[in-house]
Amino acid sequence: MSAATSRARALARAAFLGITLASPTFSFAATPAPSEVPPSRSLGSTDRQPTRLPAVSATTERQPTRPANIREVRPVNFIELSSPLLSTAMKRQEDRANNTQLPSPPPVPADLPMGAGSAESIQQPQPPVHTEAAYTLAELQGIALGNNPTLAEARALVEAARGKWVQAGLPPNFWLGYSGQQLGSSGQAEQQGVYIAQEIVRGHKLQLSRAVASGEINRLQQQWAAQEQRVLTDVRIAYYDVLIAQRRMEITAQLRDIASKAVQTVEALKRGQEASQLDVFRAQVELQSAALLLKTADNALTASWTRLTAVLGAPALVQRPVVGSLDGEFARLDIASQMQRILAESPEIAAAAAEIERSRWAIARARAEAVPNVEVQGIVQHDNATGSSNGNLQVALPIPLWNRNQGGVRQARAELSAAERALNRTELSLQQRLASAYQQYANARNQVQDYSRHDGILDTARRSLELVNSGYRAGELNFLDLLTAQRTNSQTNLAYIEALGELWTAIAEIDGLLLKDSLSASPGGN
DSSP, rough: OOHHHHHHHHHHHHHEEEOOTOOOOOOSSOOOTTTTTOOOOOOSSSSSSOOOOOOSSSSSSSOOOOOTOOOOOOOGGGGGHHHHHHOOOHHHHHHHHHSOOOOOOOOOOTTTTTTTTTTTTTTOOOOOOOOOOSOOHHHHHHHHHHHHHHHHHHHHHHHHHHHHHHHHHHOOOOOEEEEEEESTTSSSSSEEEEEEEEOOOTTTTTHHHHHHHHHHHHHHHHHHHHHHHHHHHHHHHHHHHHHHHHHHHHHHHHHHHHHHHHHHHHHHHTTSSOHHHHHHHHHHHHEEEEEEEEHHHHHHHEEEEEHHHHTOOOTTOOOOOOOOSSHHHSOOHHHHHHHHHHHOHHHHHHHHHHHHHHHHHHHHHHHHHTTTOOEEEEEEEEEEETTTEEEEEEEEEOSSEEEEEEEEHHHHHHHHHHHHHHHHHHHHHHHHHHHHHHHHHHHHHHHHHHHHHHHHHHHHHHHHHHHHHHHHHSSSSSSSHHHHHHHHHHHHHHHHHHHHHHHHHHHHHHTTTTTTTTTTSTTTOO
């Protein structure tokens, strides 16, 4: 066999198996294999530690890790390939793609309904069953995890991405057809047979497509975790809002009762010529004002409960009191340490990093597009002219002379640059949001401390009212002084309640990684 013949056969074998002497190579660094879909996050706990992807460098040309399932194949002499061997080769090509390990489905979060494994079941939330006289925060969060529609939406998006991952790695179907030649020769020179054709994907396109899809799965899983945290934070904020509304109702009801008794007392004093009609009018005005405050507080409680049930995803939930303490010890937060914690644990940061990794795989996939696929066709036919059977084998591939997917590579590089800038933007956004939340926390903490400490505003207002009461009973102070002291005391207590609400809301927002507004945010992060 001549050297030229050996060279020709070597080139033919390389063309058939997807290996060319000038084929582009990839420089792979150490990152996870794309066939290994990122493990699912456990979404049932509030103190999660999101998986932080590798740190992002400013260089956009870093190549992703070579997938473990991409391997070199040994050349086969296709010139000596007969029809049975052609079928075997195509079967091997299909098996290589199918043998790639499919992503294991994420475990059902502990706090979600066990029937939420499919898109159909997660869209049918069950009404919560509650037999107690009041709700706790844990019960309300459990109801939200099982019924909030945005969590079902986020889960469905992850499942859709898993389906895309499966589809991205499937090889093309083969063609089976009929071939006829010289059909007008009255059966004398006709050649009839069957053919089978297969497109062989080269350049590791299927594996790289799955690597891109795997990055999208990871991003959507982080978005799912972020959406769950938004729901938990919203429930906690709404829970404190209802607690504040309940306390406000108690205070305004007490004010109304005090004002009602004051009217009765002043009317009795007037009958005894010890009070004037002006005092009666003043007492009645205070009663009407207290009654109006009570109505306003009742409306606020109804609105707070409605907002809570909306976040729970259970608008028909029967209204009952919520139990909890507003006056307990509250966390003392430091803005620097909280910023570090949020940057380390935020699923928003993890999602942005996952998008960067996906974009890097997309560059590798765009470059692989320049490697042409090979089309192989084998024909077995019967020749009526000779009375014998013969075969025909065709191998074809496009020559990437003008179109080497230059535009696709350019697009992928630009998308990687945009993803890196998006990570920077997310970090700055978290810093900005923390500044606002911490300002609310610091102001409310100062107010609560000033109101509640010994000799603070509440204590001073209470003792002032006691002194005025004593002076009024002794005849040293008039009824106007008493009304003024009562009004000051009630306003002080209501202001203290509002400060408590601001404080607990800020704590919930910071503790929840600044993630809130679950019904407004898109679970997919788009």
